[in-house]
Amino acid sequence: MEGCSESSSSRVMESSYSPKNKNRRLRAKVDAYNEILWRLKELGVEEAMHPDFEDDLWAHFNRLPNSYASDMSIEKAEDVLMHKRLLQMAQDPATRPAIEVRPEQASPSNQNNETSVHSNNLIRDDAQASAPKSELRPRYEITISTNDKRKFLSQLTSVISELGLNIQEAHAFSTEDGYFLDVFVVSCLKESGADELKKHLVKEIKKTERSLPSKKHVMDVNKQEQKGLGLRSEYVSIPNKGEDFWQIDTSLLRFEEQLASGSYGDLYKGTYLGQDVAIKVFRAEHLGNALQQEFTQEVFIMRKIRHRNIVQFIGASTRPPRLCIVTEYMPGGSVFDFLRKQKDALKLSTVLKFAIDVSKGMNFLHQNNIIHRDLKAANLLIDENNVVKISDFGIAKIQTGPGVMTAETGTYRWMAPEVIEHKPYNHKADVFSFGIVLWEILTRKLPYEELTPLQAAISVVHKGLRPTIPTYTHPGLEKLLIRCWQRDPSLRPEFMEILEILNHIEKVRQAK
Known part of the structure; x- marks a missing residue:
């Protein structure tokens, strides 16, 4: 439309097409924004x-x-x-939950079990026209x-199922400021008007929301649970009943590309309910007791922890032979790979940012009695906002007391x-190990x-x-490295002190 491309916002958006900008995800977002804006005008x-x-x-x-x-094409x-x-209505308790229900094209009932979430092969209009009326079922987009409340999505899908709705598609998004936007395409077992369906959904969702704790409450409870985990044995089976909202339905996983392959499993990029995820799959032929214990330990620890500098656990499938762990997808890859791509030494500001991110995550783990035991650049991942997060808790342990662990574990080059x-x-x-990682970041x-x-x-x-x-x-970093590498563990600093040192160096750097 005339004038659209000349707006101030559009000009800002076009600057993102610079050859220097290699962020394909940002470019896709810009494209979607410009197309939607043009279409609406x-x-x-x-x-x-x-x-x-x-x-x-x-x-x-x-x-x-x-x-x-x-997901937002020009047609949408x-x-x-x-x-x-x-989303605006969701901010007001009086108008929350905010729901829109509208009719969708119907699908033949005999296709229901064959149409998976995120399928790109939903029934076309011409197929609808040729289907017998007796086989048609009403479909709605909800x-x-x-x-945003923890466990809400799993409760929501349960509510939809209890209302006699069969989920055909699902797309779930979380905003940065704590709200859900979920889109479902469902088929109904019986004729039900959009208004009636909306009324039932509002009623059931409000009941569900009242029963769910807030995120802050969950984090407080988890923190207390984690502090008490040291009283338990090192190996704890994952419970099959009770609070198992983290259980993943593997039929809802969509595999896209393989990111890595190891001796015991493979890592894939994929999606789960519309969210980009990383899927760590354990190969069935290697599912011995040792690997199952590693899997169990990783799930047990990851489902308990939430921190900005720790890769977010989304869920897991614990039913052999399809064992997998699903986490947030980190488009920046590993710090190890990032360092190998750099031609020159990193700026002090970048070194400090990476080191501070890692220290924050490790400080959180140690405060909650969790030892990572395999800290290295390859196990540090970078998200789309350049935030470094700790990953891979396969050999992490809950510290049950001072000096009780003796197994040789980790990777030799980083091992104490x-x-x-x-x-x-x-x-x-x-x-x-952190000292070795800091040296890695400094030297690449x-x-x-x-x-x-x-x-x-x-x-x-x-x-x-x-x-x-x-x-x-930097002299301050040199002193820190020497302290981290002390032969006597008691002479090494705690991560709380490491954070103070790094923040002080950064503050002085900014003041210059």
Whole structure:
């Protein structure tokens, strides 16, 4: 439409097409925004003519994950307005939950069991026309927005099922400020008007919401649970009953591309209810007792922890032979890969940001009696906002007391001397590994790259070998590295102190 591409907001959006901008996800979001904006103005939508609309529309896209923009085609332009309205209504308790129900095309009943969530092969209109009327079932698109509560999505799908609705498609999005926007396409077992269906949904969802704790309450309870976990045994079976909202229905998983392959399993990028996820699949032929214990331990720990600098656990399938763990997808890849792509040493600001992110996550784990035991750059992932998060809790343990663990575990090049020697160790082993990680970030090199892993381990224990600190290292970081690498674990700092040191260096840097 005339004038659309010349608006101030559109000009800002076009700048994102610079060759220097390699963020494909941002580009996709920009494309979706511009297409929706153009379409709404072409349709003459009154709201789209308001001077502030373009900024409001961009703010709407930014509230939601990138997967939302991928779902919003030009044909769904007016749906975006409905989504904005529902999210606004969800902020007011008097109008929450905000629900829109509208008829969809019907589908033959004999296709119900064959149509999976996110299917791109839903029944076409011409197929509908040729289907006998006796086989047709009414279909509705249900859009729901409410405040984000843990366990709500699983409860919501249960409510939909109890109302006699068969979910054909599902897309779930969470906003940055704590609200849900969920879109379901359902088929009904019996004829039911949109207004009647909406009335039933509002009633049942309100009952469900009253029974769910707030996020803050859940976090407080989890924190208390985690602090008490040290009283339990190191290996705890995952409960099959009770609070099992984290159980994943594998039929709702959509696999897209393989990211990595290991001796015991594979890692995939995929989607789950509209959200981009990473899917760690354990191969059935390797499901011995040791691997099942590793899987059990990882799920047990990850489902208990929530922190900005720890990769978010979404769910798991615990039913052999299809064991898998689903986490948020980290488009930035690992810190290890990131470092190998850099041609020059990182700026001090970047080194400090990465180190602070890792320290925050590790401090949270240690405060809750969890030892990672395999801290290295390959197990640190980067999200779309350049936030570093700790991943891979396959060999993490709950500390049941001082000096009770003796197993040699982790990766030799990052392993603390006491762990290599099979001596009793505690959470300070992670601090030693952090020192190696900090050195990795500074140098972009593999620790002891001239030695084999076993040679490196022997030299660390018997010769006191440590990586060579570059001459360009900030004096404060050099002192921190030396302290983290102390042979005596009691001389190594806690992560709370490490955070204070790093924040002080950053504050001085900014003041210059």
